[in-house]
Amino acid sequence: MCLGIPGQIQAISDAAHHLAIVDINGLRRPVNISCIVDGDQALEEYVGAWVLVHVGFALNRLDPEEAAATLALLDQLDLAEGTADAIR
Amino acid sequence: MQYVDEFRDPQRARALLQAIDRLASQIHQDRPGPLKIMEICGGHTHTIFKFGLERLLPATVELVHGPGCPVCIMPRGRMDDAIALAQQPSVILASFGDAMRVPGRRLTLLEARAQGADIRLVYSPLDALSLAQAHPDRRVVFLALGFETTAPGTALTLLQAQDQGIGNFFILSNHVLVLPALEALLSNPDLHLDGFIGPGHVSVVTGTQSYQVIPGRYGKPMVISGFEPLDILQSVWMVLKQLAEGRCQVENQYSRLVQSQGNQIAQQAMAAVFERRHSFEWRGLGAIPASGLKLQSSLAAYDAEVQFDLPGNLVADHRACACGDILRGVKKPWDCRVFGTACTPETPLGACMVSSEGACAAYYRYGRLAQITSDP
Known part of the structure; x- marks a missing residue:
């Protein structure tokens, strides 16, 4: 029910209603981006951003740096555990 | 698929499992039974079984499945209310697919539809609002359910209906809150848990600060987790690490999407539309104080509970069910x-x-x- 899927904003389709076209694993659908819109920024600047989509709403922007940091931490763990050399 | 595939990488999973194994045997030495970690969210339960994670974990770590499935906790009486609404000829009931087969006392929504009720499946509350615009001669009721993840979408849709002056759109709110249910669980003496895997997508909205009460008052570590297999394994590892190091706090594994203060726009939309019910009946768990959301009285014109006569019966759970x-x-x-x-x-x-x-x-x-x- 709380299923959320990452997608990338492709275009703004209806600025008045904060609707954007979001590519979700190849599927393009309209998504309401009200929850991530900061009044000072032009909507076009959100094109290219990754967002979490839930029931037709973008609930937050996905932070690529934090995602990379999580994976880097796991890679460090991999080295520390010595599983990398044993299997590769 | 970006931000999904890399969080399913088997190599990283092996390293995590090895680290979990070592920590678990270290902690487990002076304990009689397995370490019990509850994943609160039904989405986590699904990932755990889809990827067979519980079979990969050492026997000293047991995952306990929590109440975080808003469909599962819909009591039969609330389903009967939705069915009674759908059976009114003027009404189109719009529902998420998940709720269609939830049994009421006699029928499900699917069966009511087979008998002629006009029930439409929607993906988003905005689809329900579009139905209202397309059918001005009908009354469209959106069967709203879900935790804090879903409630902002309902709230923003209602605000849009108000803004556009759409008068034939109504909400039957069954939205519920995670924290009151957790506190009800934690006050149950039968349940012995060592820590929690916290709900990632609820926390995108609420932030992590509100969970401080779990380590603070109940002395249980909690790690807010994403939904891919590596997210869950990393969260198990983080809970074990807290136990091993004698720490007890709220930690955030899902930092790519969750911030400590949450999404304030979503919170403001919820605050503008909903207020807490005095109490809400959860299937299987009974009445939990201040755990449900209803529309504020200023929005009574959109509230199906005010605008329609509903049976509103309390129906006990099926006798055979556990x-x-x-x-x-x-x-x-x-x-x-x-x-x-x-x-x-x-x-x-x-x-x-x-x-x-x-x-x-x-x-x-x-x-x-x-x-x-x-x-x-």
Whole structure:
């Protein structure tokens, strides 16, 4: 029910209603981006951003740096555990 | 798929499992039973079974499945209200697909639709609003359910209806809140847990600060987790690390999406539309104070509970169901005598079997029909 899927904003389709076209694993659908819109920024600047989509709403922007940091931490763990050399 | 595939990488999973194994045996030395970690969210339960994570974890770590499936906790009386609404000729009831097979006292929405009720499946509350615009001669009721993840969408849709002056759109709110349910669980003396895997997508909205009460008042570590297999394994590892190091705090594994203060726009939309009910009845768990959301009285014109006559009956859970004990994590699905026999995903008796996020549906779908006592 709380299923959320990452997608990338492709275009703004209806600025008045904060609707954007979001590519979700190849599927393009309209998504309401009200929850991530900061009044000072032009909507076009959100094109290219990754967002979490839930029931037709973008609930937050996905932070690529934090995602990379999580994976880097796991890679460090991999080295520390010595599983990398044993299997590769 | 970006931000999904890399969080399913087997190599990283092996490293995590090795680290978990070592920590678990270190902590487990002076304990009688397995370490019990509850994943609150039904989405986590689904991932755990889809990827077989519980079979990969050491026997010293047991995952206990929590009540975080808003479909599973819909009491029969609330479903009867939705069905009664749908049976009114002027009404189109719009519902998420998940709720269609949840049993009421006599019928499901799917069966009511077969008997002629106009029930439409929607993906988003905005689709329900579009239905209202397309059918100005009908009254469109959106069966709203879900936790804090879903409630902002309902709130923003209602604000848009108000803004556009759409008068034939109504909300039947069954939105519920995670924290009151957790506190109700934690006050149950039957349940012995060592830590929690916290709900990632609820926390995108609420932030992490509100969970401080879990370590603070109840002394349990909590790690807010994403939904991919590596997210869950990393969260288990982080809970174990807290236990091993004698720490007890709220930590955030899902930092790519969750911030400590949450999404304030979503919170403001919820605050503008909803207020807490005095109490809400959860299937299997009973009445929990201040755990449900209803529309504010200033929005009564949109509130299906105000605008329509609803039966509003309390209907007890099916006698044969062990849903309550399963939602509380006290029993496993195979402990229920109707699991997989009278109660299957095709003909569910209890709601835990309906939603793909229910513990029973996950056990059934992924073949965990009986307890495996020893691995080959």
